[in-house]
């Protein structure tokens with residue numbers, strides 16, 4: 001065991017005093033010795049000189065980007081946990097591919113932070129499996145909710161392997177987009193990404209669509225034709241609506257996956273191919289297996305990794321972001337098109353229950369852009385189903401229950417119940433200090449290591465009665 005694994009030293013690189021303070025108190029009370037740094041330069045020096053066992057690194061630092069800093073931390077990166085409020089797919093993938101240990105979204109859940117830190121400490125080190133330059137392109141998936149952050153993490157993990165990935169989720173939740181993102185961030189990105197909808201192609205054609213055929217293999221086969229597998233050579237093949245594959249085709253697919261060899265219909269010999277398999281479905285595949293409609297062995301072959309896209313009603317925070325994203329996408333720079341969206345419209349969108357998920361939202365924005373008489377989308381411009389439709393999302397308790405159900409349903413993940421957040425810790429620290437100094441703000445500020453104006457602002461923001 002290296003000395004580091006028994007040495008609970010923590011470095012926090014973050015310019016927010018409150019975060020540093022919360023880490024100091026929370027980790028300090030649990031046997032860690034905590035050092036903080038407010039700038040990238042200071043953090044880098046502390047990391048090199050003091051060799052902390054675990055480091056929490058903020059992405060947004062006053063002097064530089066935490067992601068660039070991560071590159072410079074070389075061997076230390078394996079025990080770095082990246083933290084940020086700006087957890088888009090791109091950031092998460094860059095952080096994890098930059099070989100950070102893990103990633104934590106703000107607001108920080110300190111219980112989760114210490115679990116991660118203990119694990120990082122125990123493992124001592126952990127490297128990414130794939131060496132690749134960080135992708136510069138912005139991921140096409142929009143959304144910053146905790147549920148989507150979990151999706152981004154899983155995509156980032158999938159990117160680092162060659163395993164088959166099963167992507168599930170209700171209709172319109174972005175399964176195909178997630179598959180494309182895996183391809184786009186993977187080392188195969190310069191090779192083809194090919195998708196086939198197993199549900200839309202007639203039974204008698206699908207075999208030749210998948211595996212190709214030789215001339216004369218059947219009536220109408222006038223030429224040799226490459227199938228989707230061959231077209232995807234070197235890249236990724238998305239088998240969409242996989243649950244709709246017939247039993248006969250399930251057997252053939254399994255054989256191809258096991259052997260790596262594809263035999264075009266009518267061909268005497270097969271061709272060895274290197275294709276990464278992604279599969280998607282909106283059906284409950286384990287239930288299909290139980291019902292005998294889907295082969296268990298094929299299911300295990302396809303679901304080596306699993307990513308579940310949460311329905312839109314479980315992440316209403318993403319709705320305003322998505323709405324604005326689609327306005328930009330569907331009405332790019334057209335001066336005669338509306339570019340603004342009223343608060344009331346956003347409220348209706350947020351409270352609707354979205355059975356068609358993100359696709360339905362995109363269509364609703366498209367509709368509104370067409371009917372809106374001016375550059376502002378008003379509630380009346382939305383499709384009637386949304387204006388008058390069911391709005392169970394307005395019930396906060398039900399919403400929370402649904403969110404927890406989703407978390408609990410993820411295999412191997414603890415439910416993400418709301419635990420102690422930085423805000424709560426901060427509030428109790430400030431209240432303690434105010435009590436201790438009888439409401440004297442200057443002394444409380446000095447005690448907390450905060451500027452007096454900062455403390456004032458925090459009292460206001462946290463609605464603490466001075």
Ligand SMILES: Nc1ncnc2c1ncn2[C@@H]1O[C@H](COP(=O)(O)OP(=O)(O)OP(=O)(O)O)[C@@H](O)[C@H]1O
Pocket residue numbers: 140141142143169170171172173174175176177178281282322325358359362
């Ligand atoms: N997170 C997201 N950010 C931006 N656009 C999204 C997102 N999720 C879905 N979309 C958009 O919504 C539409 C539906 O997405 P997609 O086709 O990937 O869904 P799906 O889950 O494959 O649906 P289905 O089950 O019906 O095949 C597309 O226009 C896609 O671009």
Ligand SMILES: [Mg+2]
Pocket residue numbers: 175176240280
């Ligand atoms: Mg799809």
